[in-house]
Amino acid sequence: MQGVAMVVWRKMGKKGFSSTSRALKSFNGYGYQINKSPPLLALDIPDIWTLHSTTNHGPPPPPANNSNEQTAAIIDGKSIAEEIRSGITGEVSRMKDAIGKVPGLAVILVGQRRDSQTYVRNKIKACEEVGITSLMAKLPEDSTEDEVLNVVSCFNENPSVNGILVQLPLPQHMDEEKILNVVRLEKDVDGFHPLNMGNLAMRGREPLFVPCTPKGCIELLLRSGVEITGKKAVVIGRSNIVGLPTSLLLQRHHATVSIVHAFTKNPEQITREADIVVSAVGLPNIVRGNWLKPGAVVIDVGTNPVEDPSSEHGYRLTGDVCYNEAVRVASAITPVPGGVGPMTIAMLLSNTLDSAKRAYRFT
């Protein structure tokens, strides 16, 4: 899922360039009539990170403390996710026994992207393991928008489908926003609908679903006994899928949240003040050991493929955080892989279960 987030990020980057100049004009107070409010800046302009000497392109800085020992506890997302999934298995069979129904998740995959195929395969496998029925709609790369919309509508009408997942990214010729907006709110288990996001952000409102990866990050913190309230939290990256909802969730838990993005001057300095750091940038090792306050808790959402001839597929996954440095500074950290990744799917299952319970009024 994080992989998906990154793809979306890049895609938005391409899309957004045109708006940059408009944006800059309006910063300077020009370019809009006096009676008109300044043009609202489109947040789809690209977040292009300029790599500092502190990133993996420079020589490694000395560790923030003088020991070379690992001080950080490893937050084992894999085992926490398994725990959650076994709990879901229990709930699903309890539901089946009580009302003869099980939750259903429908996945829509358009095209042949290998990464998307892998993500979808993993999600369906995870559904089977916990007893959630999964439906799969595979459409060819050259399908029309209407063909996809029709599939979504079918799943919207199908009462045995409690969650609908459109695997992103969609082919370039399709309007992602248009298609996602058709997914019925009560089945938007990804929680990407703006109404969900607004309700997540606002006091006294409750979203129907919380996006899976951010929800997984918070779960990792809570289940590791990390207190969030009153703590300084820094979220690095501001994507719709991870950065934004994670910052909203952390604030809901009463952290003092700062959002660091590509326009931030001295991101390392701001990050160094945080008790909790969540990184969702999509650049390998951008967060170095000297970006972290000793004792900070680090949640690394990045899953960046980097070449590695020694590994089976010729590449391995690396996080945003320079792990070897961070473990000497942080008090706790999620590994990549095996940290946030497994939680994302567990939260998808959890959202689908919640959705089914709502639909069947089963408690």
Add this chain to the structure above:
Amino acid sequence: MQGVAMVVWRKMGKKGFSSTSRALKSFNGYGYQINKSPPLLALDIPDIWTLHSTTNHGPPPPPANNSNEQTAAIIDGKSIAEEIRSGITGEVSRMKDAIGKVPGLAVILVGQRRDSQTYVRNKIKACEEVGITSLMAKLPEDSTEDEVLNVVSCFNENPSVNGILVQLPLPQHMDEEKILNVVRLEKDVDGFHPLNMGNLAMRGREPLFVPCTPKGCIELLLRSGVEITGKKAVVIGRSNIVGLPTSLLLQRHHATVSIVHAFTKNPEQITREADIVVSAVGLPNIVRGNWLKPGAVVIDVGTNPVEDPSSEHGYRLTGDVCYNEAVRVASAITPVPGGVGPMTIAMLLSNTLDSAKRAYRFT
């Protein structure tokens, strides 16, 4: 409008207590089944600010620089708002000449609150001045929810109404959320609908309306030539009406935003790092001179009535910011009154004009 914000804030405080204990349970990782995600914290728990010695209850600290001179430029919201309103007047008459239509704003006032009556009177007066037609529905305090909903529905159907404004707070026996949700999105000139808020928060999305007070704050910055991109901004307070949308807007303008609230430890320390400070707490003089970085730009949204026998009504309005201290530290600051206040109404007029232009496809 800020006055309204504060009332809402207090109201939410009352409402929210019950959820606090639930909340605290889940911080500690208890109180939820292993298979269930932790209960989502309701953001309607009260933000009760503990007043530090640095607030107006302690002796005034020495000014951050040793001079007693005012260094800050005064951001004259009154004259900027007038400028905007005269621009709107021009647009309204251009519209009238071109298509024979003028924008229409409908205001719904329930009950006899004196402050609400004043706000509504000012809004209607402002409409008249720029040529916007205003409709007014006054309902008695003991009206039923359905009676209010009916009035909203009428205005929803009325094509000459481009904006609908429900004056808050509503009487305690009414469900504010339910009533606000009935206002048709294309007429929600207050921009309080969660879908609007979600679209304001998300990359690549555009809200139909931006809430008036936050929009006014950004306008004051832009029209004063303050660059926002890449700057550190601190928003103090996180209400749905001011704090939240202001933080989202500042981020849209590529500031690095931190949100300070009642659970924040050392708010003064975090605020002291900001290039731009927007305060919307609702406590007189809570932000002292030593909370500010020399040269910071200060937008004071607070309008707090404090007793003043010497003044006509026995009270005067004071901001959140200790003005006499701040003017010696900041590079620019909004006065109270005469800062953000006039902008809020100007932005309401601007939103109503934009709404009419959209409805009549007039550019």
